[in-house]
Amino acid sequence: MRPARPGVRATNAAAVLAAIRREGPLSRAAIGEHTALSMPTVSRQVAVLIELGLLREFPELVPVGAIGRPRVPIHLDDTRYAACGVHIGVSTITYGLADLRGTLLDSEEIPTPSGSAEDVLAHIAGKVRAFLRRWSRRRVLGIGLATGGLVDAERGLLDHDRLGWHRVPAADLLRRATGHPVHLDGHVAAMANAELLFGWGPRVSSLLYFYAREVVGVALSVDGKLHRGPGGGGSVAHLPIGGDTRCPCGATGCLEATVADRTVAERAVRDGVVAEPDIRLVRQAARAGEPRAEQLLADRATALGRAVGLLRDAFNPDRVVLGGQAITDQAERLPDLLRAYSATTTLPGADIVSVTRFGATLQATAACTGLLNRLFDNPLDLLETAKVSTTDDKHARKAPTR
Structure with a gap:
């Protein structure tokens, strides 16, 4: 049994950290309830993690007038x-x-x-x-x-x-x-992973993360773990969503080629909307009321919404989280995206889409x-x-x- 001890010790330490990260601050007794570890095990792990500087006690959080032995809350030490x-x-x-x-x-x-x-x-x-x-x-x-x-x-x-x-x-x-x-x-x-640790992850059993900026990508997590197939993650760059934008692969209507920053900016230059292929200039023109710039960004939001709808139906997660500056930097186009998503998804309970809180x-x-x-x-x-x-x-x- 001796060779297994380091693994058990590491697993117990991770379990204590996970409980505190998700639910903290917690007393030692509460940590035991969340992890199903014995009180001696909890006490040992807490002592080690405090010594390492990952956790610390917060005696100032003990309720005033508490009866019996004070249960001092433990939380992450975010100062070291x-x-x-x-x-x-x-x-x-x-x-x-x-x-x-x-x-x-x-x-x-x-x-x-x-x-x-x-x-x-x-x-x-x-x-x-x-x-x-x-x-x-x-x-x-x-x-x-x-x-x-x-x-x-x-x-x-x-x-x-x-x-x-x-x-x-x-x-x-x-x-x-x-x-x-x-x-x-x-x-x-x-x-x-950022969403799993500090966003929606702890609240749902399955999560689909959708990212769009210069490239597009998705990640699926189940029970708090990212799915990683052979060779890493999958790709949705060539998901067919319609349109006439030609992709380097030779096809037209591929997702990434249609919605990438460079595609929108280059089209804006061809249409005489902006002088340089810079997506920031396109956004500025749209906010100034330039109709063609507004249409280009609305078209991209619509294409993104269709993609999210197709992927939601394919994976059927509890929650879909949207990230990337193609979404967060043009919040005024979010209604266009959500309308296209609602028109595309065929599953019930469509109101499961959120925008990441991390923004820029x-x-x-x-x-x-x-x-x-x-x-x-x-x-x-x-x-x-x-x-x-x-x-x-x-x-x-x-x-x-x-």
């Missing part, structure tokens, strides 16, 4: 550790830092530089190192790296046709350049959350990998954080 995240997009790179409750502490954006994968990742590493120096009082657990393309998370390899990257050891390159452990994941999976912080938060997900699944392993000390002096514990 942080997870860094880097999102690599086709046109923009976003990096940020989040605490254990998924709150984004800070983030920055830079244009995606041209050049080889090695040069781009070295450039990112330099920016991230400078960024983290401003947060020296935080103990950084590592870096979550999220991006589009074909991701081999287990080996840390990335294929990204839009960037011209093929079998790039992205995780290892960034790890060596920053000195931090790096967890690579697909960006839609990372965004869905989505990319940075999602990248950070990929690492937090690993922490919550196996806190002891990640802290050891990150070579973070399990003890600290009183001054560091009480030091103010940014």
Whole structure:
């Protein structure tokens, strides 16, 4: 039985963290009720997690006048550790830092530089190192790296046709350049994980996450776990939704080619709406009352709504969550999307669609959350990998954080 103990210990630690993350603050007795662990086991795990700095007691939350032995609430300690995240997009790179409750502490954006994968990742590493120096009082657990393309998370390899990257050891390159452990994941999976941990995930048994910006993607979770098929996630880029936009695959009416930022912006240039193929200019023109700009964005919202309806019928989840700037940055077009969705779905109970609460912080938060997900699944392993000390002096514990 001895070889199984580390696994049991890690599982119990993760169970305690999960209960507190979802329901906290909780007393030790309440943790036992939520996890079905014995009180001695709960007490041991809480003691270890407090010593590690992941949890702390909140005696100020004990109800005034409570009868009997006070049950001191326990909650996440969000003052010591942080997870860094880097999102690599086709046109923009976003990096940020989040605490254990998924709150984004800070983030920055830079244009995606041209050049080889090695040069781009070295450039990112330099920016991230400078960024983290401003947060020296935080103990950084590592870096979550999220991006589009074909991701081999287990080996840390990335294929990204839009960037011209093929079998790039992205995780290892960034790890060596920053000195931090790096967890690579697909960006839609990372965004869905953010929703699972800090959004709708704890409230439903199945969730379909739909993302649209420059690329489109979906992720399905069941009982709090993302479905990952062979080779990673699936693709809805070529979902046929109708229309005359030609896709690089040779067909017309593919979802991604129809709704991508670049498609809408380029069409606006051809129609004389804007001078440059920039989706931000198209949105500005629409808000200024330019009819053709309004129509282009309405058409995209309608196409997105049809896609959401088709996918909802295919997967039949408890909840559909929409994310990505193609949706959140044009909230005034949401009624167009929802009308098309309602007209397309054939299943009863269509009122299950929500927009993510992360908004413009989505990319940075999602990248950070990929690492937090690993922490919550196996806190002891990640802290050891990150070579973070399990003890600290009183001054560091009480030091103010940014």
